[in-house]
Amino acid sequence: MLLPSSLVLAGLGSEFGRLQSSFAEGEASAVASINISLRLLAARERGDTAAMRRQSERLAAQFRQAVSPIADHASLRQQIVEIQSALARGCAGSGAGLQDSESAWRDVLGQLERFAGQLANTAEIEPAIRTRIGLSLNSWEIEDLTAQLALPDDPTVESASTEITAAGLSAYLSHRFNDAALEVVTFKPLPGGFGKQTFLFEVKGAELNGEFVMRRDPPVTLFDNDCHRGDVEYQLIRALHERGFPAPEALWLDTEHRLLPGGDFIVMRRSPGVPGGSVFQATSKVPENLSQTLADIMARLHALAPMPELSSLTDSINAERWAMPLDSCVRLFLQQYQSMFEQDAHLPSPALVSLFGWLQNNVPALPGKPVLLHGDIGFHNFLFSGGELSAVLDWEFAHLGDPAEDLAYVRNTVGAALDWDAFMAAYRAAGGVEVSAERLHFFQVWGQVRNICSANLAAAKFATGQVADLKMVLLPHAYIPQFLTAAQTLIEQGATR
Numbered sequence: 001m002l003l004p005s006s007l008v009l010a011g012l013g014s015e016f017g018r019l020q021s022s023f024a025e026g027e028a029s030a031v032a033s034i035n036i037s038l039r040l041l042a043a044r045e046r047g048d049t050a051a052m053r054r055q056s057e058r059l060a061a062q063f064r065q066a067v068s069p070i071a072d073h074a075s076l077r078q079q080i081v082e083i084q085s086a087l088a089r090g091c092a093g094s095g096a097g098l099q100d101s102e103s104a105w106r107d108v109l110g111q112l113e114r115f116a117g118q119l120a121n122t123a124e125i126e127p128a129i130r131t132r133i134g135l136s137l138n139s140w141e142i143e144d145l146t147a148q149l150a151l152p153d154d155p156t157v158e159s160a161s162t163e164i165t166a167a168g169l170s171a172y173l174s175h176r177f178n179d180a181a182l183e184v185v186t187f188k189p190l191p192g193g194f195g196k197q198t199f200l201f202e203v204k205g206a207e208l209n210g211e212f213v214m215r216r217d218p219p220v221t222l223f224d225n226d227c228h229r230g231d232v233e234y235q236l237i238r239a240l241h242e243r244g245f246p247a248p249e250a251l252w253l254d255t256e257h258r259l260l261p262g263g264d265f266i267v268m269r270r271s272p273g274v275p276g277g278s279v280f281q282a283t284s285k286v287p288e289n290l291s292q293t294l295a296d297i298m299a300r301l302h303a304l305a306p307m308p309e310l311s312s313l314t315d316s317i318n319a320e321r322w323a324m325p326l327d328s329c330v331r332l333f334l335q336q337y338q339s340m341f342e343q344d345a346h347l348p349s350p351a352l353v354s355l356f357g358w359l360q361n362n363v364p365a366l367p368g369k370p371v372l373l374h375g376d377i378g379f380h381n382f383l384f385s386g387g388e389l390s391a392v393l394d395w396e397f398a399h400l401g402d403p404a405e406d407l408a409y410v411r412n413t414v415g416a417a418l419d420w421d422a423f424m425a426a427y428r429a430a431g432g433v434e435v436s437a438e439r440l441h442f443f444q445v446w447g448q449v450r451n452i453c454s455a456n457l458a459a460a461k462f463a464t465g466q467v468a469d470l471k472m473v474l475l476p477h478a479y480i481p482q483f484l485t486a487a488q489t490l491i492e493q494g495a496t497r
Contacts, residue, residue: 002106002347003463003473033470036477052101056090056108059140063087063112066136069129075122079115086111109348112137116350117342120357127361131491134354138488141351142481163262164189164216169201172259177207195222195396196230197263200270211270213248217263220466222458225315225340226375227398230264231255232314236395237266239309245301248391271393273385286417290379292426293389294410294418297382299430301392302371302403316399317372327366330402334359334446341453346460347476355449355487364438370400377406378413404435408443412486441495448487455479 067080086108090101116137119130166187174182182205190198199214217230227233231253240247248268255264276290286294311319315336321329338356374381375397383391407427411420428434455475462472 002476003459033474036473037470049098049101052098052105053091055105055144056087058144060084060087060091062136062140066133070125070133073122073125076115076118079111079118083108083111083115106348109350112350113348113353116353117357120354120361130361131358134358135488135491137354138351138484141349142484145477146481148477164199164260166201168260172257173203173205173208175259177205179205179207181205182208195228212251213268213270214265215268216265218467219263220461222461223454225337226396227314227317228396230266233395234266235313236310236317236398237268239307243304245304246297246389246391247395248393271383271391273383273390276379276382276384285419286414288422289387291418291423294379295423295426295432296430297389297392298377298403298406299427299432301374302406302433303431304372314399321400322370324370326368326370326402327363329370329400330366331360331363333399333401337450337453341457344457344460345464347456347463349452349456351484352449352452352456355445355452358491359442359446359449362442364436364442366402366439368433371403372398373401373403373406374398375406376409378410402439402443403433404439405443405446407435408440409447411440412444412447437495441490445487445490448483448490451483452480452487455483
């Protein structure tokens with residue numbers, strides 16, 4: 001078990017008090033979080049060190065079979081022997097307690113992770129063999145993570161707490177605008193995912209009137225790259241809005257907020273309209289006019305000229321990156337993403353390191369120059385008013401790269417609900433570039449790898465006690481196996497239109 005039981009138990013204790021309100025809000029993750037938590041705790045209690053031995057036995061058998069074609073390879077032989085020896089000790093059991101056994105298990109996975117990294121960069125071994133071994137490790141990790149949920153369903157809950165209240169927000173705004181009569185008429189925290197907190201509110205006052213949105217950084221930054229920090233996303237949104245692109249109107253950024261302790265936040269004027277859909281669900285075919293809107297706005301985004309006002313915004317949006325050849329930009333972006341994963345506290349994952357290796361070894365031909373990407377584009381981040389697109393939201397994943405990456409994200413999320421050929425024809429007609437099947441396939445795999453990486457790093461914040469949000473237990477056992485499965489399926493199927 002990669003998530004410490006003491007922290008899961010602490011999370012359970014703090015969440016039970018919110019159980020009733022969470023059910024009233026109808027949040028699916030409320031039930032799923034405690035369901036998985038109880039399963040993990042019960043499985044740990046029942047399995048004890050015997051379960052650890054069984055895990056070692058399964059991995060030992062899978063590893064032995066996977067590496068048999070390269071068992072005598074000079075540069076890897078010693079690592080293979082050491083991993084097999086460590087697994088043999090785990091299979092035999094050493095009389096150690098459960099915590100010591102779990103610590104030893106994490107050490108073995110760390111060894112295997114390093115092995116996966118070296119294997120991916122060992123050019124003397126045929127790419128097909130490296131891919132086969134990587135996918136074997138991938139299969140094992142999917143099975144291992146899901147097998148730890150060995151018990152039937154139990155009750156559950158989620159953490160939707162926030163320090164901000166309508167009264168607190170009113171006091172803050174009254175002070176900011178020196179308006180004692182200012183009134184917060186409505187206030188609604190939006191149930192969120194694993195990143196920023198979002199609040200909708202309406203204000204009546206002498207200096208501030210109307211409907212607004214607050215986007216606040218979490219107390220602990222889950223990902224410190226792209227535009228995840230509010231101060232960075234604010235600058236990008238402002239630049240896009242000033243160029244006439246349909247981004248929200250960001251009014252101010254607050255990095256002090258003494259009256260609202262917590263993360264930094266952006267306040268934006270609320271754009272009119274309603275969301276265009278869901279990131280995961282598209283139960284019917286997308287109407288042609290919505291598909292055309294998506295194609296048009298993506299082509300428009302990808303055609304934006306370099307922005308000198310953002311010449312040093314982030315590691316992935318800057319003047320040097322805009323001037324790079326596209327393939328160099330993509331390779332550097334992938335390298336930095338992998339370095340972020342390896343250098344930050346993370347849950348050991350040989351599968352993820354293997355997938356990063358597959359990406360580095362399979363970058364396709366990428367003509368052209370980098371363009372600005374949204375990174376999370378789709379109907380779930382569109383607002384429509386009167387049938388027209390009013391705003392493109394949530395620019396946290398924005399960076400420079402290949403337009404095929406945004407297209408691949410759409411294909412991974414709602415592609416099945418689109419007439420894909422018609423969508424791509426509309427994208428090209430609106431000024432979008434021609435994208436090969438190989439490029440699209442490559443970035444479809446990357447999209448799943450990014451999801452795995454993000455979920456792993458977020459879950460590690462829980463495992464190390466930095467974040468107490470119980471939703472984090474969903475990531476390694478509910479989401480990561482899905483992303484791993486999707487990546488494996490894509491690699492096995494290869495590029496198709």
